[in-house]
Amino acid sequence: MGGRRGSRTQRKHFKQNRENVWKRPKTDSSSDPQNPNSNNPPWQPFATQNPSFDEYYKEQGIVSPDEWDAFMEVLRKPLPAAFRINSTSQFFEDIRSQLENDFMKSLQAEAVEGGDLEPIKPLAWYPDNLAWQSNFSRMQIRKNQTLERFHEFLKLETEIGNISRQEAVSMVPPLFLDVHPDHFVFDVCAAPGSKTFQLLEIIYHSAKGGSLPEGMVLANDLDVQRCNLLIHQTKRMCTANLIVTNHEGQHFPGCRSHKNISIGSETTNELEQSITQLLFDRVLCDVPCSGDGTLRKAPDIWRKWNGGMANGVHCLQIQIAMRCLSLLKVGGRMVYSTCSMNPVENEAVVAEILRRCGVSVELVDVSNELPQLIRRPGLKKWKVRDKGVWLASYKDARKLQKNGIVPSMFPSGKNYTDLTNNKKSANGENVNSEDIVQLDGPVPSADDLEEEVSDLPLERCMRIVPHDQNTGAFFIAVLHKVSQLPAIQEKSASSQRKLSTRNELHENLSDQATEEINGLEVISGDGTDEKILEVASKADKNISKIASEADERISEVTSDDEKISEVALEADLVDEPDEGAPESNSSEATQGAADKKIDSAKTGEKRKLQMQGKWKGVDPVLFFKDETTINSIKTFYGIDESFPLTGHLVTRNNDANHVKRIYYVSKSVKDILDLNFRGGQQLKITSVGLKMFERQTSREGSSAPCSFRISSEGLPVILPYITKQILYASAADFKHLLQYKSIKFADFVEADFGQKAANLMLGCCVIVLRDADKSLSDHIQVDTSTIAIGCWKGRSSLSVMVTAIDCQELLERLSVGMETEKNGTLAPENHSELDEKQDMSGENGTSLEEHDAEAKKIQDISATE
Structure with a gap:
């Protein structure tokens, strides 16, 4: 219990949003140094020093003594800004070229002349010049026109989703996962979502020809508010290959199929052909930590830091990592990472993972990967500090009765006990003699501590x-x-033992029935009919009772049999020690925990199935099966039959008649949703799928032949399959639409285009930008470079259904070199009756203005993440 209490305290701390302490607040009269009546002192920056920090890391040997001053000097400086180009954006090459040939060269020239500017530069270790770093102050931005233009460029591209701001070292872990486009990837502690976005980029960038990749990413976070931040970050990716869930990482559900549940008209045989257990090819295990690696962007940690912060999250980190390994496929790769420098959270956790898993898991040497990334090998020796006392081994902790310290925090991981405690752990439980060393002699002083050295290959860490x-x-x-x-193998052995029980029950039933029959034969020899009838009746009852009990027990064994692998995943793989208690290696305890899980599973199964995943505060995920609506959409837009719509559409609304949004999911996500349904909706899904269709809510929209329009997010996916309601505009007419938002049919530059637009059916349509050498009647082969927007064909005009910021982005991409359009504001919006701000309302009636305000809040929160 001690461990859980400690970890819950830490988790509560991690939920708190961190303020931007580098930003000086506005001065008011109460803190004005010129005001004699001021009660509060003027604002002062945080002191970037902590004697305990210096003492702790000097003793741990994180860096050598001769580079300590350089280490601390950089640690006290604000962190340079870093950002990454979204490699899946259709404009990513243009953006990279603009950075290389415009901003970088301009700033280099000004740096040479003025001497006070640092040019922006790509991160040498990140592939393809897709990650960049800049280091400018607000004062420099205000004084320099090139910097101001660069700053506006970053803001626009970030809001569109073409650029993601992310700390440079935070980009490293996904690069070592070796993700392929067909991989199922699990990001266990995913918020705020920068790494999730990066993983999706990797999957999409390596997929073939702009088609949806076969893989997917499941991003999870403990806190609902942080899940919302994660959803906002990844929404800019416009992906159908993402699921966001809300669970504790160390207790993530072992999602397995229950074969006796059917879905619609599917048969059991069809279900058995699909996936029956949720396992992943890759796992990113970026766990909660003390976070002292972020001191440069969060200097408030300086005053909060103490040597015991790492001790409080050590056990939680092990639990999360072990759970992730249990969800990893054999042959898969997991990256464990923290933004902490503390070996108790880093090498100690990795060493304990290797001890628990034995030969089942190996620590990979990746020193040859990303050769331009400067990294240092992991430590093989370190100490633990608790309440001002240095501990070199668990022996010291036992003698000093340090109840918050566990053996896994030390390099050897050995447990120690004295001669008088009869080999009992700190909480009174029996422990095995293996890896236990008896205490002898007094506790040495800090200067005389005998340091332990790990015999594991921890130098392979970085x-x-x-x-x-x-x-x-x-x-x-x-x-x-x-x-x-090892624990999974142990459960398999237990499963075999339970299966053999079935045969024993059958044998016992046969033996008892035989005895009853033999009793009848013996009695029948004395010729007493009444006794024969009495014994026969009794035998029938006994046989019936035995058969009933046997069937019930056999049923239990079978049910247990089906759940045994799930229990092996849901139960802790090995006994997790309470904080302050040494680990127990008792296989009996592990089996007992599994048996309790089985009993709990049996009693709660019916309740889970009845709930069907209706998590409190979370809308259900339902497959959209309204054939009338689906056929209406197909007919109106002429969607080619090769595009898989049926079975790939989901909603979050139980009432099909009032569905406002229809989401599209990839094949991989569909399979997981099917599995989740068959397993009793164990996953608490907060977001899934790509918004593909939205219901028309305006007066004019309700009279259109099709009540759903194509969403801007979903348009790139479905565009190659649309054969109706689509037109190809010249560059002039396309730009005018972006500028003026609504144009009457007679006012287009190309009269034929205006006539074709007038002939479209009332409702949503798609306008594609055609090349200059193509005529209006030419069919254009759609590819990743095709530029298209959704529009509304009204009774007298054509109106864009794209946000103002997206219009601005497209205009700038189409008007390279035209500085007036690039830096100036767009013309005032001139929306038609189908005004986008009114029409693009949320499921709960949220307007676009409210959505933008909420997005701004989320951006402010995530600025320091």
């Missing part, structure tokens, strides 16, 4: 320190799952 490449600090370890974990 630690990134700030002064090597002017970044934050990070720790990364790459793990490869060679075979099933």
Whole structure:
């Protein structure tokens, strides 16, 4: 219980949003130093020092003594800004070219002349010049026109989703996962979503020809508010290959199929052909930590930091990592990472993982990957500090009765006990004699501590320190799952034992029935009919009772049999020690925990199935099966039959008649949703799918032949399959639409285009930008470079259904070199009756203005993440 209480305290701390302490607040009269009546002192920056920090990390040997001053000097400076180009954006090459040939060269020239500017530069270790770093102050931005233009460029592209702002070292862990386009990837502690976005980029960038990749990302976070932040971040990706869930990482559900549940008209045989257990090819395990690697962007940590912060999250980190390994496929890769420099959260956790998993998991040497990334090998020795006392081994903790310390925090991981405690753990439980060393002699002084040295290959881990490449600090370890974990194998053996019980029950039933029959034969010899009838009746009852009991027990064994693998995943894979108690290696305890899980599963199964995943505060995920609506959409837009709509559409509304949004999911996500349904909706899904269709809510929209329009987010996916309600505009007419938002049919530059637009059916249509050498009647082969927007064909005009910020982005891309359009504001909006701000309302009636205001709040919150 101690461990859980400690971890819950830490989790509560992690939920709190961190203020931007580098930003000086506005001065008011109460804190004005010129005001004699001021009660409060003027604002002062945080002191970027902490004696305890210095003492702790000098003792741990994170860096050598001769580079300590350089390490601390950089650690006290604000962190440079870093950002990444979204490689899946259709304009990513243009953006990279603009950075390389415009901003970088201009700033380099000004740096040479003025001497006070640092040019922006790509991160040398990130592939394809897609990650960049800049280091300018607000004062420099205000004084320099090129910097101001660069700053506006960053803001616009970030809001569109073409650029993601992310700390440089935070970009490293996904690069070591070796993600392929067909991989199922699990991001266990995903908020605020920068790494999730990066993982999706990798999957999409390596997919073929702009088609949806076969893989997917499942992003999870403990806190609902942080899940919302994650959803907002990844929404800019416009992906159908993402599921966002809300669970504790260490208790993530073992989502398995119950074969006796059918879906619609599907048969059991069809279900058995689909996936029956949710396992992942890759897992990113970026766990909650003390966060002292982020001191440069969060200097408030300086005053809060103490040597015991890492001790409080150590056990939670092990639990999350072990749970992630249990969800990893054999042959898969997991990256364990923290933004902490503390070995108790880093090497100690990795060492404990390797001890628990044995030969099933290996620590991968990735020193040859990303050669331009400067990294340092992991430590093989370290100490633990608790309440001002240094501890070199668990022996010291036992003698000093340090109840918050566990053996896994130390390099050897050995447990120690004295001669008088009869080999009992700190909480009174029996422990095995293996890896236990008896105490002898007095506790040594701090100067005489005998340091333990790990015999595991921890040098294969990597630690990134700030002064090597002017970044934050990070720790990364790459793990490869060679075979099933030991606990899973143990559960399999238990499963075999339970299966053999079935045969024993059958034998017992046969034996008892035989005895009853033999009793009848013996009695029948004395010729007493009444006794024969009496014994026969009794035998019938006994046989019936035995058969009933046997069937019930056999049913239980079968049910247990089906759940045994799920229990192995849901139960802790090995006994998790309470904080302050040494680990117990008792297989009986593990089996007992599994049996309790089985009993709980049996009693709660019916309740789970009845709930059907209606999590409190979370809308259900339902497959959209209204054939009338689906056929109406197909007919209106002429959607080619090769595009898989049926079975790939989901909603979050139980009432099909009032569905406002229809989402599209990829094949991989569809399979997981099917599995989740068959398993009793164990996953608490907060977001899934790509918004593909939206119901028309305006007066004019309700009279259109099709009541759903194509969403801007979903248009790139469905565009190649649309054969109706689509027109190809010249560059002039396309720009005019973006500028003026609504144009009457007679006012288009090309009269034929205006006539074709007038001939379209009332409702949503798609306008594609055609090349200059193409005529209006030419069919254009759609590819990743095709530019298209959704519009509304009204009774007398054509109106765009794209946000103002998207219009601005497209105009700038189409007007390269035209500085007046590039830097000036657009003409006032001239929306038609189908005004986008009114029409694009949310499921609960949220207007676009409200949505933008909420997005601004979320951006402010995530600025320091």
